[in-house]
Amino acid sequence: MTGVDKSKVSVMVVDDHPIWRDGVARDLTENGFDVRATAPDGDAAVRISRAVRPDVVLMDLNLGETSGVDATRAITAALPSTKVLVLSASGEHSDVLEAVKAGASGYLVKSASATELVDAVLRTAAGDPVFTAGLAGLVLGEYRRMADSPSEGPQPPQLTERETDVLRFVAKGMTARQIAEKLVLSHRTVENHVQSTLRKLQLHNRVELARYAIEHGLDEE
Amino acid sequence: MTGVDKSKVSVMVVDDHPIWRDGVARDLTENGFDVRATAPDGDAAVRISRAVRPDVVLMDLNLGETSGVDATRAITAALPSTKVLVLSASGEHSDVLEAVKAGASGYLVKSASATELVDAVLRTAAGDPVFTAGLAGLVLGEYRRMADSPSEGPQPPQLTERETDVLRFVAKGMTARQIAEKLVLSHRTVENHVQSTLRKLQLHNRVELARYAIEHGLDEE
DNA sequence: GGTCCGTTCAGGGTTTTTCCCGGATCCACC
DNA sequence: GGTGGATCCGGGAAAAACCCTGAACGGACC
Numbered sequence: 001m002t003g004v005d006k007s008k009v010s011v012m013v014v015d016d017h018p019i020w021r022d023g024v025a026r027d028l029t030e031n032g033f034d035v036r037a038t039a040p041d042g043d044a045a046v047r048i049s050r051a052v053r054p055d056v057v058l059m060d061l062n063l064g065e066t067s068g069v070d071a072t073r074a075i076t077a078a079l080p081s082t083k084v085l086v087l088s089a090s091g092e093h094s095d096v097l098e099a100v101k102a103g104a105s106g107y108l109v110k111s112a113s114a115t116e117l118v119d120a121v122l123r124t125a126a127g128d129p130v131f132t133a134g135l136a137g138l139v140l141g142e143y144r145r146m147a148d149s150p151s152e153g154p155q156p157p158q159l160t161e162r163e164t165d166v167l168r169f170v171a172k173g174m175t176a177r178q179i180a181e182k183l184v185l186s187h188r189t190v191e192n193h194v195q196s197t198l199r200k201l202q203l204h205n206r207v208e209l210a211r212y213a214i215e216h217g218l219d220e221e
Numbered sequence: 222m223t224g225v226d227k228s229k230v231s232v233m234v235v236d237d238h239p240i241w242r243d244g245v246a247r248d249l250t251e252n253g254f255d256v257r258a259t260a261p262d263g264d265a266a267v268r269i270s271r272a273v274r275p276d277v278v279l280m281d282l283n284l285g286e287t288s289g290v291d292a293t294r295a296i297t298a299a300l301p302s303t304k305v306l307v308l309s310a311s312g313e314h315s316d317v318l319e320a321v322k323a324g325a326s327g328y329l330v331k332s333a334s335a336t337e338l339v340d341a342v343l344r345t346a347a348g349d350p351v352f353t354a355g356l357a358g359l360v361l362g363e364y365r366r367m368a369d370s371p372s373e374g375p376q377p378p379q380l381t382e383r384e385t386d387v388l389r390f391v392a393k394g395m396t397a398r399q400i401a402e403k404l405v406l407s408h409r410t411v412e413n414h415v416q417s418t419l420r421k422l423q424l425h426n427r428v429e430l431a432r433y434a435i436e437h438g439l440d441e442e
Numbered sequence: 443g444g445t446c447c448g449t450t451c452a453g454g455g456t457t458t459t460t461c462c463c464g465g466a467t468c469c470a471c472c
Numbered sequence: 473g474g475t476g477g478a479t480c481c482g483g484g485a486a487a488a489a490c491c492c493t494g495a496a497c498g499g500a501c502c
Contacts, residue, residue, distance in 0.1 A: 160448060172272075173429035175488065187488095189450050195491070205458090206489075208394035210428045214435060381478060396458065408458095410480055416461070426488090427459075 009125040010034040012052060014045040014071065015060040015087075020110075024058065024087075024117070031118045042071030046202050049075050054082060055125045059104070061088040061095055069102045074202035076103030078212060085124045087117075096131075106130030159197060164218065166193040170206050171213035230346045231255040233273060235266040235292065236281040236308075241331075245279065245308075245338070252339045263292030267423045270296050275303060276346045280325070282309040282316055290323045295423035297324030299433060306345045308338075312353065327351030380418060385439065387414040391427050392434035 011033050015021040018040070025035045037052045039045040041063050049057055057075055061068035072084045083105040088095060096107050106124050108117065109132045120130045159167065169179040176194065180187040194206070203209055212218075232254050236242040239261070246256045258273045260266040262284050270278055278296055282289035293305045304326040309316060312330045320328055327345050329338065330353045341351045380388065390400040397415065401408040415427070424430055433439075 162449065170428065171432075173424075173426055173432065175426070177488085185449095186451055188452055191489075191491095192450080192452095194489085198490085203394075204490090205394055205396070206428050207391065207431045210431050211392075211394065211435070214432070383479065398458085406479095407481055409482060412459075412461095413480085413482095415459085419460080425460085 008034070009056060009121065010036045010052070010054040011056050011058060011121060012037045012039065012045070012049055012054040013058045014039045014042070014063070014068070015058075016040050016063050017060075020060075027114050027117065028121065031114075033118075033121065042067060042074075043202075045071045046074045046078070049082060050078055053079060056121050057082060057084045058121070059084050059086050061086055061090070061099060069098050070202065072099060072104050073102040077201055078203075078215070080216075083124045083127070085120060085130060087112075108132050159200060163193050163197045163200075166190055167197055167209060167213055168218055170194060171210040171218060173210070229255070230277060230342065231257045231273070231275040232277050232279060232342060233258045233260065233266070233270055233275040234279045235260045235263070235284070235289070236279075237261050237284045238281075241281075248335050248338065249342065252335075254339075254342065263288060263295075264423075266292045267295045267299070270303065271299055274300055277342050278303060278305045279342070280305050280307050282307055282311070282320060290319050291423060293320060293325050294323040298422055299436070304345045304348070306341060306351060308333075317352075329353050380421060384414050384418045384421075387411055388418055388430060388434050389439055391415060392431040392439060394431070 011028055013021050013025050013028070013035065015024070015038075021038050021040070025038055029035050036054050037048050039048050045057070045059070057072075059068050059072055059075075063071070068086065068088075072086065075082060076084055084103060085106045085108060086096075086099045086104045087108050087110055088099075089110045099107055105127075106120060106129055108120050108130065112120070112132065123130050165183060166179055169182060174182070176187040176190040179185075180190045183190070194209070197209065198204065201209070201212060203212060232249055234242050234246050234249070234256065236245070236259075242259050242261070246259055250256050257275050258269050260269050266278070266280070278293075280289050280293055280296075284292070289307065289309075293307065296303060297305055305324060306327045306329060307317075307320045307325045308329050308331055309320075310331045317328045326348075327341060327350055329341050329351065333341070333353065344351050386404060387400055390403060395403070397408040397411040400406075401411045404411070415430070418430065419425065422430070422433055424433060
C-alpha cells in the first residue's frame with residue numbers, strides 16, 4: 001500500500017488484556033510489521049523494551065497497577081530513538097496531555113480501525129506525530145499555551161541538578177562514599193539521590209544507571 | 222627538532238619516587254609534551270589513565286607494592302589507543318619480556334638520556350616499538366620463538382569464555398542470582414567469575430565492568 | 443501564610459557485592 | 473603420571489547497595 005518498508009518497523013505491544021494484545025500483534029504481523037515483543041504491564045514493558053529496542057511501542061494507558069504514563073516516560077528516557085504510540089480506550093484530554101508530556105509521539109483511541117492503526121504505526125515510525133481526529137488540535141494548543149519550552153523533544157527525564165551530579169559520578173563507578181567526599185555530602189544523601197534517580201528512570205541498580213548515563217552522554221562532560 | 226607536533230602528545234608518568242617522577246614530568250613539559258597526569262602506584266595509574274586517556278604512559282616497573290606489569294596490562298586492556306612505554310632501572314630480560322607480554326609498546330632503561338627519552342616518547346606515540354639497544358633483538362627473537370600468535374597486538378585481556386559470558390550479563394545490569402539462573406549455575410560461581418574478572422582487569426566494581434564491556438563492544442553481541 | 447519541591451541528613455532493615463579462602467572435577471600438555 | 477588452567481561449588485565476613493521512612497531547611501509560587 002504505502003511506499004514504506006514495513007518489514008523494517010519493529011513493534012512492541014503493551015496491554016494488560018491478553019486478547020486485545022494478541023489481536024493487535026496478529027493484525028500488525030499480518031500487515032508486515034515485525035512484532036518483536038509484547039508486555040502485560042509497565043514494568044515488563046520498560047525492561048523488555050530496553051532489550052528489544054523496538055522502533056515503536058504501542059502503549060495502553062490503563063495498565064492495572066502500573067501506569068502506562070510512567071512506562072512511557074521511562075521508555076522514551078531510556079531509548080530516545082524509540083517512539084511510543086499510545087493506544088487508549090479513553091480520549092480524555094488530560095490523559096492525552098499527560099501521555100504527550102511523558103514523551104508519547106502519538107495518541108490513538110482504541111475505536112480506531114485496523115487500517116488506521118497500521119497507518120498510525122507507520123507514520124509514528126517515520127517520526128510524524130499521530131493523533132486521533134480532534135486531539136491534534138488540543139495538543140497543539142497546549143504546546144502554544146506552554147510556549148516556554150523552546151525546543152522540547154520527549155521531555156528530558158526530570159532529574160534535578162543534584163541528581164544529575166550524582167549520576168555522573170555513579171556512572172564512573174564511584175561508590176556513594178567516594179561521591180559524598182567529592183561533593184562534600186553525607187553518603188546517605190548521595191544514596192538518596194541515587195534512589196530517587198532509580199525511581200524516576202525506573203531502573204534497578206547502578207549498572208543500569210551507568211548505561212543510561214553513557215547512552216545520554218552524561219558521563220563525558 | 223623532529224617534525225612531529227609534540228604539543229599534541231599527552232603523557233602520564235607513573236613512578237613511586239616523587240623526585241624522579243617530577244623530574245621526568247618537567248623534562249617532558251619543557252620539551253613540549255602535554256604531561257596530563259602523574260601517578261605514584263599502579264592502582265592510581267590505572268584509575269587516572271582511564272580518566273585522562275593519555276597517548277603515552279611512562280611506566281616504572283618497580284612500584285613498591287603494586288606491579289607495573291599488572292598496571293600495564295590493565296591500562297592497555299582498558300585503553301587500546303594508549304601506549305605504555307616502560308621505563309625501568311633494570312634491563313633484565315625477563316622483566317622486558319613480561320612487560321611486552323603485558324602490552325607495553327616499548328622498554329627503556331632509566332640510564333637513558335633526556336634526549337633519548339624525548340625521542341622514545343615521540344616514537345612510541347607514533348606507534349613505533351621502542352627498545353633500549355640490545356633489547357630489541359631480544360624481543361624480536363622471543364616473538365619468533367613463540368611464532369604461534371599470528372596477529373597479537375597488546376594481548377587481548379585474558380578473560381576465559383565463562384568470564385566473558387558473565388561479564389556480558391553483568392554489563393546488562395543483572396545481579397549474580399539472575400545471571401546464575403540464566404547460565405544454570407550457583408550464584409557463588411557467578412560471583413567468583415566476577416571477582417576474577419575484576420582482578421584481571423584491575424577494576425573494582427560492576428559499574429566499571431559495565432563500562433569496560435561497553436567500551437569493548439562486549440554488551441551488544 | 444501555606445504549599446510544594448529540592449536538598450540535606452539519618453535510622454533500620456534486607457539484599458547484593460566485594461574480597462578472601464578452601465576444595466573438587468575435567469582436560470590438555472609435558 | 474604430574475602440573476596447571478578452566479570450571480564449578482561452597483564458607484565467612486565486611487562493605488556497599490538497595491528500599492522505605494521521617495525530618496529539617498530554604499526558596500519559589502499562590
